[in-house]
Structure formats: C-alpha cells, structure tokens
Amino acid sequence: MAPRVLISDSLSPAAVAIFQERGVAVDVKPGLDKDELARIIGDYDGLAIRSATKVTAKLLEGASRLKVVGRAGIGVDNVDIPAATAKGVIVMNTPFGNSITTAEHAIALMFAVARQIPAADASTQAGQWEKNRFMGVEITGKTLGVIGCGNIGAIVAERALGLRMRVIAFDPFLSPERALDLGVEKVELDDLLARADFITLHTPMTAQTKNILSAEALAKTRKGVRIINCARGGLVDEVALRAALDSGHVAGAGFDVFTVEPAKENPLFGHPNVVCTPHLGASTTEAQENVALQVAEQMSDYLIRGAITNAINFPSITAEEAPKLKPFIALAEKLGSFAGQLTETDIKEVRITYEGGVAGLKIKALTAAAIAGLLRPALQDVNVVSAPIVAKERGIVVEETTRAAEGDFESLITLEVVTEQMTRSISGTVFHDGKPRMVAIKGIKVDAEFAPSMIYVTNEDKPGFIGRFASLLGNAGVNIATFALGRDAQGGSAIALVEVDGEVPADVLGQIPALPGVKQAKALRF
Secondary structure (H helix, E strand, O other): OOOEEEEOOOOOHHHHHHHHHOOOEEEEOOOOOHHHHHHHHHHOOEEEEOOOOOEOHHHHHOOOOOOEEEEOOOOOOOEOHHHHHHOOOEEEOOOOOOHHHHHHHHHHHHHHHHHOHHHHHHHHHOOOOOOOOOOOOOOOOOEEEEEOOOHHHHHHHHHHHHOOOEEEEEOOOOOHHHHHHHOOEEOOHHHHHHHOOEEEEOOOOOOOOOOOEOHHHHHOOOOOEEEEEOOOOOOEOHHHHHHHHHHOOEEEEEEOOOOOOOOOOOOOOOOOOEEEOOOOOOOOHHHHHHHHHHHHHHHHHHHHHOOOOOEOOOOOOOOOOHHHHHHHHHHHHHHHHHHHHHOOOOEEEEEEEEEEHHHHOOHHHHHHHHHHHHHHHHHOOOOOOOHHHHHHHOOOEEEEEEEOOOOOOOEEEEEEEEEOOOEEEEEEEEOOOOOEEEEEEOOEEEEEEOOOEEEEEEEEOOOOHHHHHHHHHHHOOOOEEEEEEEEOOOOOEEEEEEEEOOOOOHHHHHHHHHOOOEEEEEEEEO
16 A cells, blocks of 8 residues: 655645656645544545644644654744653754745845835835935945854855955854855954844754843944844844834844744834844745755655654664664764754864664764754754764764773763863763663763753762752752762762752742852753
C-alpha cells in the first residue's frame, strides 16, 4: 500500500507532481478547519504544511499513521515539536529555501524607507505633484548595522557591500575570521547602535533577542537612523519605536513582521515614515517553488526509502543505522544543550572526543546533534542537519577525535567548548538502560541523568552548602528529585546538579548566588 500524504496548506502544484512521481499518494485540502483536519489525519502517513496549519498535541493524538510532518519553509512555530517527538513523528523543514528572498525584501524595504517610495507613489497617483515633500537620503556611503549575521544576515551584508555601504555586524556567534571573509566589521551592540545609519535585524526570537531594540537601545542610536525588520515580530519594542519616530529621533522604519500577526492594528501604523508589508519575506514565486519542491522530495525519500533530511527532531541517518545511534544521538544533543545553556559569549571552537565503542559509529551524525544542542538555545531554528553549516558560517571550528576506551566506560563522549574567556567541558555515556548520563563536568566526576528541569551550581567545597541550598529550595516550595555532587579535591571546587519538580522560579534562582561559597547558579532545561 502506497504511503499517503495530505497537503493542508497552499503549496505549489510542483509538490504534488514530485509526490506522485515517487510513488506517494497525495490529497490536497487547504483551508481545513482544525476539527475537519483532526477527523481525517488518521488516514495519512505524511502531512505537508506551510504556516497556517497548527500541528498541536491534540491533533497528533489522532494521527495514528503519521510518520512525518514537512514544513515548506523555515519556522516551525506552528508545530508542537516535543509532542511530535514523543509520538515518533519526524518534523522536517526547508531551512535555506527562503534565504535570498527574505534578504532581498530587507534591501527593498531599506530603499523604500530611504526614498519614501510608498508615500510618494500614493501622493503622485492621487494627482498631487509633491516633488519638494519627499526628500530622501542616499544609501551609498552609509553605514548598515546588521543584527544577526547568519545565513540571511550574511546575504544582506553582501548585497549592501555591493551597494557601496559600510557594513558593521553584531552577532555573538560570528567569528572574526568569518566577518573578515564577509567584508564586515564585527562590533558590540552599543557600538552598532551609535554608528549605524540603517539597522536591519536578522536574528531569531529568543529570550536574549526579545526587544533587542528596546526604548533604552533606541535612545543609543544616532539621530536619523532608519530601522528594518524582516526577521521576527517582537525584536523591536514597537511602542518605543513609535515614540522615537514621533520625536524625529528615528527617521523611518520598514517592517515586514509584527509582535501580533495578522497585524490588524499596530503602534507603527499610520506614521508617514513607516513602510509595512504583511510578512512577505518568503513571498516570491521562486522561494515558494523551492520550498515546495524540497519538502516533497524530503518527505518522499523518508516515506519510501527511510532517509531523513533536514529534520528538526532527528539527525540525517539511515533506517539501518538508527537503532545503534539513537541513544548516543540523545546523549550528544544533551551534552551540547548543557554547554549551550551555559555559554553566553562567542564560541571559537568545539572539540568532541569519542572514546570506545561510540567511536565506531557514524560520528558526523553525533557531532551534528551535539552542535545543534549547543547552538539551539541562542539560535532556535537550528536543526541537526543545518547545525554544521550554521557553525561553519559563524567560523566556529569543530574538531572531532576518536580513540580507544581509556577509562571506566565502554563508550564516552566528551564535549569541550572554547570561548574568548574560558574552556568548558562535559563528558557523558549511555549505560545499558539506554539512558544518557553526565559523568564529568570540567574534569570533576559526577553521575547524573539529564532531567527536564535542573539547577547547576558551582561552589567552594565547604561544610554547610548542601544544607543551606536545600533549605532555600524547600522554603520556596521547590521539591528536589535528585541531587548529584562532585568535587576536584577536599576544600576545592565543587559542583551540584539538582533535578527539581517543575520550573525554577526566577527569584529563587536569583537567591542561590548569595549563598556563601557559590560561584554560579543556572537553571537548565532538557
């Protein structure tokens, strides 16, 4: 029986042809409401979507045959990834199909804002020849500040250099070597704000980037700056930007994305120096054709041959390799996530050592999982397939070493992350129960499973710490599930890995560093 795929959003007809050529039965039913979709989803092995369909945990409950969800595009905010993973459903995207189109839209908005093209068009077509009203600025010779110089940001930078602009970039993951290759100057955010004539954002939405252009940040910009956002709504405080536009400090803005979408109303609407478009970053014929073809090819390959490409929640490996690799994939990803959640400065190098039995497996897949875990806290959309490319784009050196077992473990993976300030290392293994475990942090032996909610503490090895720490959590109503300890020497440096039930309240976490001897405290999620 041929596998069946449902296309539930508007997708290029080319996708249908690809499915049919590969021997996959396909139904095209865009515009289904959630109840209709839930009623029929149990009949399909694959679901091809864009951004309209919401793949929720509730929908997945009834998806008894579903093996793969394919997103024609980059963002998968409309898919419940943990629920899909728990259900054994592979989630794929097409991470690079929209890049050029989105970059070009940012450049187009920059021109539109610089020369007030939409307002001038409306005025002229209304019969008002207001030649003196629309005084623009040249782009040549101006400084463009790029916030987020990954795949799309780098394309924008290259186009801007071709327009004879000076380009400066703020991106903690951009190495000096990569900046040199691109021809951009790497700077800190405050420097970018002070120098840029135009600012364009190309970063994902994370806790670190939300409102990165806040009222405080906007106050640091030079008078007359123009701001472009084709990345994510919420990167700019829209109310603060409107105030800066009203005061004349910001000369103009071009926005394709908004905090609330569809944007029926917004603080920026109605200002004469603002140009808005309805999230058109990926809306070109070429981009839509590209992502439709890609998602159809990827889903067909998986359903017919078992090959996995551009998966968000699983690495690119064959069906034969999966059973042996799967537990070590989980270990590598979690080791990377541990380091990524603790690393807030530029990553220069990642060294991964595979010892013993694991050294004979497909380490490229393991490394990809580790790098994805490492970068995801900051870059969100990174998956195990795109992670090596993203790391390379940012000039991060990835070094892999394999060797025979030298210690107590049949297989051991050690991850070292090198930044400007420090080197952080963590080792882990998989025991016979199949569960990944941490066995050393910074060379200090420890034995701890990865849990959904944990607290990581580094402290001086002195009496009384455990009692004070446990009392603080207990008084705050935070229940300790497990408590793992390690130290390098009596009275030396110690670490604690504590599994707790539920989220760690921010105010409780903030009190831990005040305990005597504590050097660092961080909440971790796995």
